[in-house]
Amino acid sequence: MISFVWSPGEPLPAGTGGSENFTVGHVRELNRRGIEARVVTIGLGTADGRDEFDDIPFHSVATLGDVERLDDTLVFASEAPRTTTVHPAYQILHVPPPLRDHAHASLVAGTQDRTLIATSRYAAALWADFLDVDLDTIHVVYPFAEPEFAIRPRPGSGAEVTRVLYAGRLTPEKGIYTLLSALHTDLFDSDCVSVTVTSAGSDKPQGALIQGLLRSHPGIALVPARRTPAEMASLLAEHDVVVMPSNAQYWHETFGILSIEAQHAGCRVVASRDGGLPETDCGALVLVEPDDAEALAQGILTARRLGPVPEHERADAGRRFTLVDSVTGLLDVLEAVPAPTPSRVIHALEELMSLPSATEPHPRAGADASGTRTAADHAAAPVRVVGSP
CATH class of the missing domain: 3.40.50.2000 (Glycogen Phosphorylase B;)
Structure with missing residues (x-):
């Protein structure tokens, strides 16, 4: 099951923007291909916009904590709430980064454990700079026009x-x-x-x-x-x-x-x-x-x-920019071996830094304080003639 997680406390509106159209279109096309997909809303019950989408499966949970327990492939489709997930999760970056500094830390925290997906090359570069991550770690899945x-x-x-x-x-x-x-x-x-x-x-x-x-x-x-x-x-x-x-x-x-x-x-x-x-x-x-x-x-x-x-x-x-191409691009990302997320990279670096330092090298016998053999040592060493019996 692929679940597109909508913003906590917000219904999914019809016909108001690209992120909504992108989400609904992907769910519709995935189901058409026989791949189970749905929209997950948080804290609204059935008053979550489902009445405007007769052909789209919805699943409502009470809290963000309930999302943590879903045994699904989770694709966060709008906001990036900080939460753990059963399986590696994905974040689609539909809008530009926020202008205000106070939002920076929460977005870095909310995306650090997720594979990032942008909707254009421009957006990928913008978010890579904002989140201070390698541009190559952000995938691009273009939006589409419905047939x-x-x-x-x-x-x-x-x-x-x-x-x-x-x-x-x-x-x-x-x-x-x-x-x-x-x-x-x-x-x-x-x-x-x-x-x-x-x-x-x-x-x-x-x-x-x-x-x-x-x-x-x-x-x-x-x-x-x-x-x-x-x-x-x-x-x-x-x-x-x-x-x-x-x-x-x-x-x-x-x-x-x-x-x-x-x-x-x-x-x-x-x-x-x-x-x-x-x-x-x-x-x-x-x-x-x-x-x-x-x-x-x-x-x-x-x-x-x-x-x-x-x-x-x-x-x-x-x-x-067809729907078929867009969904195929998304599946390519979901089926690929996930690259290390920023959180995993940071964790690996912290582990490396916590390892004990290497022991100081000891001078070999007959070496001076710098570890270099002296002239007397060389003179006293036996001479081996190559090719002698």
Whole structure:
């Protein structure tokens, strides 16, 4: 049994982010292959989000201590609580390291006994530096787009209006304020560009506040967040350009699953040239300088000039970052001989340091204080002639 352990005390929400989609998609695909997999939640009973996932097995435990006793292969899918496990465990690093120093020690402690998995090469390097571990010890398992995105038909589009979609969470780090600034540049003409924003993340206080701002903006159509791959694929197919203006001042997108979903669905993506977003290129990616409203506006106009993604390019995009490839990559990590975790390396070094020191060398007979034989010793030594009888 492969159990993906969700954050203690938090339900697994549907349609709110890459880590949720990654977890649910992996469980679904593993079960399809006949490999038992499930989501484990902590401290919530059945009110843990399972109602939104009819085809995903859930298992709820009361405390973190109950997780310690599970005889499963445990993959911690979000937070890294410090706990022991029956078998070697794994930690997926979905988000960037925290900014505040006080979180450093707890994360080092929570991950030191786990095999680490990042979602991009960029994220692996970021976490290796933060945790002070060898980059080669962090595996990369890329996220994916569900098959639904590549096969969703695209309805006809009016050539006069480019339909732009922002579907990230309503938080500053996802770049929503950069988008609002871009809309106020003189580059935008409401007759040629329309903008739609989803309510993803509005269930949090910060998101609710931003949603209120968006409702009052005359140039934005606010629509409900989509909760399933099929719903999201339909929404993407109704748009031409998806924007991902991720903030690079204090947040670095580790990958950006929405980027590959959008490209599979036939959209062009305008994203910040930061973090793992450049690694999401499926052939329809336009990169712009982060935190720059003018650059974002220019990127949208570039995508408009490029026009619709040709069918053969969309088909090629759909063969990259697939669910099958992602799950196969995860299984390769789970089935490999685990490399020493940071904790085991430290323990081995501590054992080495605790060994008694080697005894001091004793001078040989006939040697001076430095251990070197004297000239008199050499003169008195018998001479052996090579080849003599």
